[in-house]
Every structure is written in C-alpha cells, then in structure tokens.
Amino acid sequence: MDILDTPCLLLDRPILEQNIDRMLAHTSQLGVDLRVHIKTSKCADVARMVVDRGGVGITVSTVKEAIHFFELGFTDMVYAVGVVPSKLDRLADLVRRGARVKLTVDSTEMATAVVSYADEADVGFDVLIEVDTDGHRMGVEPGSQDLLKIASLFAGSKQVRLCGILAHAGESYRCASPEEIAIHAEQERRLSCAASQALRDSGMECSVVSVGSTPTITFATGLNGISEVRPGNFVFFDLSQAGLGACRIEDIAVRVLTTIIGRNESTNRLFVDAGALALSKDLGTGGQDVDQRFGLVRESIGMRDELIVTEVSQEHGTITTRSGKKLDFDHFPIGSQLTLLPVHSCMTSAAYDGYHVVDSEGTVEAFWQRCNGW
Amino acid sequence: MDILDTPCLLLDRPILEQNIDRMLAHTSQLGVDLRVHIKTSKCADVARMVVDRGGVGITVSTVKEAIHFFELGFTDMVYAVGVVPSKLDRLADLVRRGARVKLTVDSTEMATAVVSYADEADVGFDVLIEVDTDGHRMGVEPGSQDLLKIASLFAGSKQVRLCGILAHAGESYRCASPEEIAIHAEQERRLSCAASQALRDSGMECSVVSVGSTPTITFATGLNGISEVRPGNFVFFDLSQAGLGACRIEDIAVRVLTTIIGRNESTNRLFVDAGALALSKDLGTGGQDVDQRFGLVRESIGMRDELIVTEVSQEHGTITTRSGKKLDFDHFPIGSQLTLLPVHSCMTSAAYDGYHVVDSEGTVEAFWQRCNGW
Numbered sequence: 001m002d003i004l005d006t007p008c009l010l011l012d013r014p015i016l017e018q019n020i021d022r023m024l025a026h027t028s029q030l031g032v033d034l035r036v037h038i039k040t041s042k043c044a045d046v047a048r049m050v051v052d053r054g055g056v057g058i059t060v061s062t063v064k065e066a067i068h069f070f071e072l073g074f075t076d077m078v079y080a081v082g083v084v085p086s087k088l089d090r091l092a093d094l095v096r097r098g099a100r101v102k103l104t105v106d107s108t109e110m111a112t113a114v115v116s117y118a119d120e121a122d123v124g125f126d127v128l129i130e131v132d133t134d135g136h137r138m139g140v141e142p143g144s145q146d147l148l149k150i151a152s153l154f155a156g157s158k159q160v161r162l163c164g165i166l167a168h169a170g171e172s173y174r175c176a177s178p179e180e181i182a183i184h185a186e187q188e189r190r191l192s193c194a195a196s197q198a199l200r201d202s203g204m205e206c207s208v209v210s211v212g213s214t215p216t217i218t219f220a221t222g223l224n225g226i227s228e229v230r231p232g233n234f235v236f237f238d239l240s241q242a243g244l245g246a247c248r249i250e251d252i253a254v255r256v257l258t259t260i261i262g263r264n265e266s267t268n269r270l271f272v273d274a275g276a277l278a279l280s281k282d283l284g285t286g287g288q289d290v291d292q293r294f295g296l297v298r299e300s301i302g303m304r305d306e307l308i309v310t311e312v313s314q315e316h317g318t319i320t321t322r323s324g325k326k327l328d329f330d331h332f333p334i335g336s337q338l339t340l341l342p343v344h345s346c347m348t349s350a351a352y353d354g355y356h357v358v359d360s361e362g363t364v365e366a367f368w369q370r371c372n373g374w
Numbered sequence: 375m376d377i378l379d380t381p382c383l384l385l386d387r388p389i390l391e392q393n394i395d396r397m398l399a400h401t402s403q404l405g406v407d408l409r410v411h412i413k414t415s416k417c418a419d420v421a422r423m424v425v426d427r428g429g430v431g432i433t434v435s436t437v438k439e440a441i442h443f444f445e446l447g448f449t450d451m452v453y454a455v456g457v458v459p460s461k462l463d464r465l466a467d468l469v470r471r472g473a474r475v476k477l478t479v480d481s482t483e484m485a486t487a488v489v490s491y492a493d494e495a496d497v498g499f500d501v502l503i504e505v506d507t508d509g510h511r512m513g514v515e516p517g518s519q520d521l522l523k524i525a526s527l528f529a530g531s532k533q534v535r536l537c538g539i540l541a542h543a544g545e546s547y548r549c550a551s552p553e554e555i556a557i558h559a560e561q562e563r564r565l566s567c568a569a570s571q572a573l574r575d576s577g578m579e580c581s582v583v584s585v586g587s588t589p590t591i592t593f594a595t596g597l598n599g600i601s602e603v604r605p606g607n608f609v610f611f612d613l614s615q616a617g618l619g620a621c622r623i624e625d626i627a628v629r630v631l632t633t634i635i636g637r638n639e640s641t642n643r644l645f646v647d648a649g650a651l652a653l654s655k656d657l658g659t660g661g662q663d664v665d666q667r668f669g670l671v672r673e674s675i676g677m678r679d680e681l682i683v684t685e686v687s688q689e690h691g692t693i694t695t696r697s698g699k700k701l702d703f704d705h706f707p708i709g710s711q712l713t714l715l716p717v718h719s720c721m722t723s724a725a726y727d728g729y730h731v732v733d734s735e736g737t738v739e740a741f742w743q744r745c746n747g748w
Contacts, residue, residue, distance in 0.1 A: 005460070005461075005464075005748060006460070006748070007748055008748065039688055061689040063379070081635065081689050081690065082645065083635075084633050084634075084647070084708060084709045085709045086633060086709065087379075106636055107636065107637070107708055109709075113709070135641070137645065137687065137690055137692065138635070138636040138645050138690070170687060259458050259460060260458075261455065261457075261458050261512070262480055262481065262512040263481070264512070271456065271512050273455065273458070276656075276721060277721070278748070280654075280655060281655045281656045281657070281721065282650075282655045313511065313544060314413055314435060315435040315436060316455065316511055316512070318511065333483070334456075334458060334481055334487075335458045335459045335460065335483075335484075335487070346688055347650060347651070347655065347688075350725065351747070352747065353747055372725075373726065373727055374379060374381055374652070
C-alpha cells in the first residue's frame with residue numbers, strides 16, 4: 001500500500017460487489033428495475049458492474065456524464081436533472097449518435113422549449129415529467145393541472161415522446177429513523193402512482209414510473225406501481241447512510257488513504273494530509289445520533305476510542321479521540337498511513353481522478369477513472 | 375456569455391489584477407516579500423501575474439503543485455505542509471532538476487528522516503521549521519526546546535540547510551473583527567520573531583521568517599522582523615473574507631456561472647445547475663454577522679432583497695430571498711443565467727478544470743488551467 005501517493009481514494013471491490021448484489025436482490029424482490037445513478041461513482045467500471053449483474057441502464061446528473069458514459073457503451077440513460085435550452089444541442093447530438101436519453105422536465109416553459117427544439121432540429125427526445133412528492137426540490141405537484149398541461153404539450157409533438165414520470169424523495173435524508181424513511185418511501189410511491197394514474201386517465205402514456213434515493217429504496221417495503229428505481233449512493237455507502245441505518249459502517253466501500261504528517265501530544269491531536277479538499281466539507285452526520293465530523297478513522301472501528309477527523313483546512317486534517325481519551329502516540333508514527341471513511345462518498349470522491357481498487361487483503365488490483373466536472 | 379456550458383468558473387481579470395496590486399503595495403509598505411500561496415488559484419497564469427509584478431516566488435501545499443509549477447517555470451517555492459518520508463523521492467527529483475524547494479518540518483522524527491534521506495540520496499534540501507503561534511494546527515512551540523533540537527539535527531547535516539522558520543495564524547479565520555485579526559497578526563509576528571531569535575542566539579541561521587494568511591497580512595500594521603508573507607486567498611477573495619472585513623464583496627474575482635433550471639412560485643424558490651459539487655459545502659460565513667449560506671447571487675448585490683443559495687444537493691442549488699420577500703419571477707426565466715459569489719473560493723474553484731477569464735465587460739478572453747488533485 002505504501003507505494004500510493006496520499007491522499008488517494010481506495011475502493012474495496014468485495015464490498016462494492018456485495019453492496020451491488022444486495023441492492024439488486026432487494027429491487028428484484030420488490031419487482032422493480034434498478035437504474036443506478038452514477039453520480040456517486042462517476043465511474044464506468046462501477047456502472048458496468050451494476051448493469052452486468054441485472055441493472056437496466058444508468059441515471060446521470062450532468063451532460064458530461066451522459067456523453068462520457070455513452071462513449072463507454074452505455075446507451076440507455078435518464079438525465080435526472082431538469083433540462084434547459086442551452087443543454088439541448090449536446091443532448092440532441094447524443095440522441096443522433098444512438099443514445100436513448102430520457103430528459104426531465106417540470107414546467108410548461110421547458111416543455112414548450114423542448115418540443116420546439118425537437119421539431120426544428122428534427123430530433124426525437126424521450127421525456128419524463130418530474131413530480132414533487134415531498135417539497136424537497138423541483139417537480140410539479142402530482143395532482144396539479146400543470147402535470148396535465150405539460151403532458152398535453154408533449155402529446156402534440158411528433159418528435160417528443162412522453163414516457164412517464166420521475167420523482168426523488170430527497171427529504172428522506174433528513175429522517176431520524178428507518179421507520180420514518182419507510183413512510184417517505186411509501187409517500188413517494190403513492191404520489192408517483194397518483195401522478196402516473198392522472199396521466200393515464202387523460203389518455204397519455206406513462207410506462208415509466210421512476211423513483212428513488214438510496215434511503216427510500218432501502219426501506220421501501222412495497223413498490224407497487226413503480227417501474228424503476230434510481231439509487232446511487234448504495235454502491236459505496238458512507239457515514240451519513242450508516243447514520244440513517246441504510247448500511248453498516250462495514251459496508252462502506254470507499255476510503256481515503258492518508259499519511260500522518262504531524263502530531264501534538266499536548267493537544268492530543270494527529271495531523272494527516274487529507275484535509276478539506278481530500279474529504280470535502282460535508283458535515284452530513286451533524287444532525288444524526290453520532291456526529292462523525294469530517295470522517296472516521298477506519299483503523300479505530302471496534303476500539304473503544306474511535307478516532308475522528310474533527311477539523312479540516314485545505315490540506316490538513318486534524319484527528320483526535322471522540323471521548324477525549326489520550327491517544328497512544330506510539331501507535332501513530334509520523335509517516336504511517338490511516339484510512340478514513342467518508343461522511344458523504346459522492347462529495348469526497350469528486351476530488352479524485354479515480355479509484356485504486358483493492359481486494360479483501362488491501363492489494364491494489366486496478367485504477368478506475370472517474371468523470372468529474374461539467 | 376451564453377456560449378459557456380454551465381456550471382463553470384469565471385475569473386474577472388481587472389478585479390484579479392487590482393487585488394494583486396493592492397496586496398503588493400501593502401507588503402511593499404510593510405517591507406516584506408510576498409510569496410503567494412497558490413493553493414487558491416492552483417493556476418500558473420495567476421501565480422505568474424503575482425511574480426511578474428513583484429512577488430518573490432510561490433508557496434505550494436501539495437507535491438503535485440510543486441511539480442506542476444516547476445514545470446511551468448517557477449523554481450523558487452516553499453512547500454508549506456509538513457513533509458513526510460513518502461514524499462521525499464518526488465521532492466528530491468525536483469531539487470535535482472533545479473528547483474529551490476524549502477521543506478517544512480516540525481518534529482525531531484522528520485528532521486532525522488530528512489537528514490538521513492538527504493545524506494543517503496546525496497541531495498541538498500532547504501528546510502524551514504514550522505512554529506505554532508496560535509494553537510491552530512501543526513508547529514513546535516516558539517520557545518520550546520524542540521525548536522532548538524530540530525535545528526541542531528539540521529546543523530549536523532552537510533546536505534540539509536536550515537533557512538528559517540514558518541508560521542500560519544490559522545485561528546485568524548475565527549476572528550470577529552479586523553481589530554481582533556490585527557491582534558492575531560501581531561502575535562504571529564512576535565512569536566515568529568521570538569523563535570527566529572532563539573535560533574540565532576544558538577548560532578543557527580534564520581534568514582527566512584515566513585508568516586501569513588490573507589486576514590493577518592491584510593490587517594497587520596507592522597511586520598518588523600518578518601522576511602516574507604504567504605497569503606493565498608487574496609487573489610480571488612470570497613464571501614468569508616468579506617465577512618472578516620479583508621475585502622469588499624465587489625473585490626471577489628471568481629464566480630460560478632449557473633443556469634436557472636427550475637422555479638417554484640409557491641415556495642418562492644429558484645433552482646440552478648450549481649449545487650454542492652459546483653459550489654462546495656463550505657458554510658464558512660455561518661458564524662459571521664451575515665450568513666451567506668452556500669453563495670450570494672451577484673446580480674442581487676445592492677438590491678434590497680439579496681438572493682442567496684440556501685440549499686444544495688449534488689447538482690441542484692436552491693435560491694431564495696434572504697428576507698423572505700416574494701421573488702419577481704418574471705425576472706428569472708428558466709434557462710437564464712446567474713453568477714454566484716463563492717463562500718470559500720479555494721474550495722469552490724477546486725471543482726473546476728480552470729477559469730474562463732473575463733474582462734470588465736464580461737467578455738471571455740482566455741481559459742486558464744488549474745492543477746487539481748494530488
């Protein structure tokens with residue numbers, strides 16, 4: 001391991017495979033397709049692992065991801081962020097090259113713009129209408145007239161085909177218990193089904209009813225009426241998901257390898273070369289039962305004194321004991337390495353070009369590239 | 375401007391030049407050299423602008439930056455993060471190629487390791503001893519025996535040359551007023567001078583007394599005994615620096631260009647395509663008088679209702695009014711663009727490959743590359 005420059009990102013392949021298999025077994029039991037959101041890994045090797053084992057395609061959140069993954073062989077995708085006119089040229093180009101990209105729209109303005117672009121450019125777009133099931137972010141009200149107005153704009157187009165609806169219960173990330181998340185999951189399901197039924201009652205097509213987030217899918221007990229789910233984080237998991245109960249800490253597949261660069265016995269602190277850029281400043285466990293601050297030292301798991309990264313500056317992380325107990329500094333010489341579990345794997349991973357893939361012994365097998373930026 | 379894909383980073387060249395000129399005039403008046411920290415811009419074009427106008431070299435915080443900037447013509451640098459054995463090979467290689475890199479050490483363990491590496495590898499290293507002037511992070515106590523022990527280890531080496539000391543008053547970022555920052559600056563100066571005097575009293579060399587952060591240098595009224603300062607953020611500034619009083623909001627040189635992708639009149643919110651990755655999750659103004667949350671909409675500056683980014687998810691930013699006043703939605707059509715001022719420019723810039731450099735009219739003149747990662 002000491003041949004790797006730090007900080008860098010390690011990806012534990014056996015844990016990754018286990019997370020993917022478990023989610024596929026769960027979605028199979030629920031009777032829904034898994035369309036993995038690749039925003040977490042941004043890595044074709046990870047996405048291929050999901051699709052090869054039974055996933056139905058991918059979900060992307062940037063046009064750059066759409067292009068990158070298409071060029072690596074992924075032709076079936078949902079672009080799950082509301083589209084805007086300035087992005088249609090690049091998306092139309094993908095469609096002409098053979099991609100099946102479903103666009104997301106939640107306003108009559110954009111529905112009109114997409115229809116007129118498609119007619120003018122003579123390009124066929126598939127679209128989903130985003131519905132808002134929990135007031136979290138974008139989307140039309142499931143029972144609103146807006147939903148039917150948008151659908152009718154598409155119905156009048158020869159080039160644009162309405163495929164269904166899309167929802168994302170983002171508020172589930174604020175839940176305090178699995179039971180509460182399950183309630184959110186059921187609300188996401190019920191309101192998505194109501195929206196799809198409203199479309200069908202008006203004679204529109206709605207073959208796709210797409211929902212999801214890692215927490216709601218994990219705790220959903222039934223998904224009648226849903227065709228596909230779009231969790232992303234589950235491939236890696238992280239401390240925030242563990243705090244929600246969506247995984248165990250042992251299920252976290254991605255870690256930051258770091259080197260101890262300094263120590264201060266009088267203040268009981270270690271300093272490492274993974275700081276704000278290497279970990280991100282996501283404090284997503286701050287409102288949970290256990291506040292992991294900027295990350296947990298994996299080597300301390302199961303020991304009474306768990307070590308956490310309490311402070312970060314750009315290239316420094318400060319580690320101390322959660323309990324305040326004195327560190328045994330003999331165990332932490334300068335120059336030795338630690339592995340840090342991320343609070344939010346989507347954010348942490350984004351600082352790196354890719355993953356050093358390791359087996360269960362920690363031996364590096366491969367380097368898998370990420371697709372960062374826009 | 376509408377030819378740029380969003381989100382992307384704009385760099386206002388006239389403001390950048392003004393920030394650099396102002397800092398150089400200030401350091402000149404204080405009688406100290408300016409060794410710009412390039413961790414903020416990670417951009418050779420920006421660093422060259424500082425050096426060409428009077429800076430004495432650069433400060434780096436990663437080995438990758440050291441290599442990148444050396445290969446672009448910067449030979450004189452301080453690597454201001456505590457060095458560890460695993461990084462010495464790459465740094466020795468730079469020295470052999472002609473770089474003058476001063477390493478930072480704050481322990482007898484690393485002093486011993488650097489000396490024995492240099493002897494064995496037959497490479498000459500210049501070193502600085504880091505001193506801790508405010509309990510913020512790394513460094514030995516200025517008046518401690520450790521300082522002299524480390525220095526004496528270097529004195530016994532033929533290959534390692536002790537050049538002086540280095541301090542960083544990072545606690546200044548937690549100050550509530552310019553007056554308080556000035557007190558920190560004077561403490562940083564006084565304790566650094568005490569450390570350098572202790573070295574000289576023991577017959578050691580201490581030609582370099584290097585201090586600094588953007589806040590302490592900005593509010594320092596005298597820097598007697600200091601040879602050089604290492605601020606970095608001042609080239610761009612940001613909302614956190616404005617909150618500290620180190621700049622005006624109008625002095626912020628870097629901005630995120632974003633597109634409105636959705637609107638919700640009932641919740642009084644706009645949604646843009648700059649989210650957590652495009653802005654970072656730095657909430658650095660949270661403890662200041664004005665909480666800017668994840669960023670300020672530049673177009674609203676000077677208007678009674680300032681618009682801020684209140685929430686972010688990975689690729690979505692949520693904008694609303696600070697006062698709760700209803701937005702005039704006619705002014706914010708879907709597809710139109712806004713520019714966002716960052717809370718912390720070092721963190722925000724790190725998500726991008728580079729800067730679209732704009733003149734005072736907003737016309738794009740150039741694209742300047744960044745050096746990200748490790």
